Amino acid sequence: MRGFEHLEKELQEMREGGVFRRLTILDSKQGSKVTINGKEVIQLSSNNYLGFTDHPRLTKASLDAVENYGAGTGSVRTIAGTFTMHDELEKKLATFKHTEAALVFQSGFTTNQGVLSAILSDEDVVISDELNHASIIDGIRLTKAKRKVYKHVNMESLEEALKESTGFRRRLIVTDGVFSMDGNIAPLPQIVELAEKYDAIIMVDDAHASGVLGENGRGTVNHFGLDGRVHIQVGTLSKAIGVLGGYVASTRTLIDYLIHKGRPFLFSTSHPPAVTASCMEAIDVLLEEPQWMEMLWDNAKFFKDGLEKLGFNTGKSATPITPVIVGDSVLAHQLSDKLLQYGVYAQSIAFPTVAKDAARVRTIVTAQHTKEELQEALAAFEQAGKELGII
Numbered sequence: 001m002r003g004f005e006h007l008e009k010e011l012q013e014m015r016e017g018g019v020f021r022r023l024t025i026l027d028s029k030q031g032s033k034v035t036i037n038g039k040e041v042i043q044l045s046s047n048n049y050l051g052f053t054d055h056p057r058l059t060k061a062s063l064d065a066v067e068n069y070g071a072g073t074g075s076v077r078t079i080a081g082t083f084t085m086h087d088e089l090e091k092k093l094a095t096f097k098h099t100e101a102a103l104v105f106q107s108g109f110t111t112n113q114g115v116l117s118a119i120l121s122d123e124d125v126v127i128s129d130e131l132n133h134a135s136i137i138d139g140i141r142l143t144k145a146k147r148k149v150y151k152h153v154n155m156e157s158l159e160e161a162l163k164e165s166t167g168f169r170r171r172l173i174v175t176d177g178v179f180s181m182d183g184n185i186a187p188l189p190q191i192v193e194l195a196e197k198y199d200a201i202i203m204v205d206d207a208h209a210s211g212v213l214g215e216n217g218r219g220t221v222n223h224f225g226l227d228g229r230v231h232i233q234v235g236t237l238s239k240a241i242g243v244l245g246g247y248v249a250s251t252r253t254l255i256d257y258l259i260h261k262g263r264p265f266l267f268s269t270s271h272p273p274a275v276t277a278s279c280m281e282a283i284d285v286l287l288e289e290p291q292w293m294e295m296l297w298d299n300a301k302f303f304k305d306g307l308e309k310l311g312f313n314t315g316k317s318a319t320p321i322t323p324v325i326v327g328d329s330v331l332a333h334q335l336s337d338k339l340l341q342y343g344v345y346a347q348s349i350a351f352p353t354v355a356k357d358a359a360r361v362r363t364i365v366t367a368q369h370t371k372e373e374l375q376e377a378l379a380a381f382e383q384a385g386k387e388l389g390i391i
């Protein structure tokens, strides 16, 4: 069929540049080992931090919910798609995050889009870290607010942006809590200080911190002892929680406003019962089984130390997200391909997701990995890294 020649031309350029990728297809459930192309390999690319995607309590909660409430909800939340369990999950999340209220969206992506597009207008200014997640960038694009971008985690640059932003109804500072490509943590204590000095409000996207940092995985705000001083906390139910969805935890006022103005919330069907019930169970598991977080951090330290000892550049990671930065995008893809050959799945990430000269293979260990698996993965990294002249 004719009509897409211009798109095909672009794809051809990507093929020639060595950056065209096919989707990697898993033929097993998620876990420390997965099956790819008929071969069992060590999984270092999922966000399944705590191994909750197949935690028995979560899968049982899903099955019970399907049996009692069916497969789908048949409506958006604001018409006929709010069941008791949706309300209960939001109450649980608010309690968990130490906030007045919470609201669940279909994904972390739509949460950021929905919140930012709802609360900002041309009377406001939004001040955003340059490495914030795509969903924050897209959310900002949907608003008519004045935009300012500050240098990554650079507090002088943030203060300058705040000083320049006078005469607006509201200033909003927005940052990832943990940056998804580097695994570094946002300097929230300093951001809070600046926000209080300049009377700005703060939104933190804790997609990679919920279930990972803070007491029982409450996130970066709790990790830094800043409960009550950050206005908007966004989280995802798709990573450490192991299921699907996003949420915002904040004041009753903000949540009531989003129920009326959060477009993805208003115009997209609510989560199926299995999703909602298993997310609820996941919060209980976080509170009752702290061993998963302990195992996650123990594994993360073991693996990061191992990579560093081998001579790899792991950047400024301070969380279980550990990048292996190689610079060139083709080299990153070659490293990922070789690792797969040697039994390890670790996805390469290149421009435009990261800077052109900072292509990498990104690894995330989970609580489920055994030390033997991680040792095996380190051996594969050593072999592939030496063959490609990286170490």
Ligand code: PMP
Pocket (backbone or CB within 6 Å): 107, 108, 109, 110, 112, 133, 135, 176, 178, 180, 205, 207, 208, 236, 237, 238, 239, 244, 245, 246
């Ligand atoms: N924010 C950040 C920082 C993320 O890394 C992601 C996931 N890639 C999201 C939001 C989106 O979350 P979800 O996968 O639940 O849509």
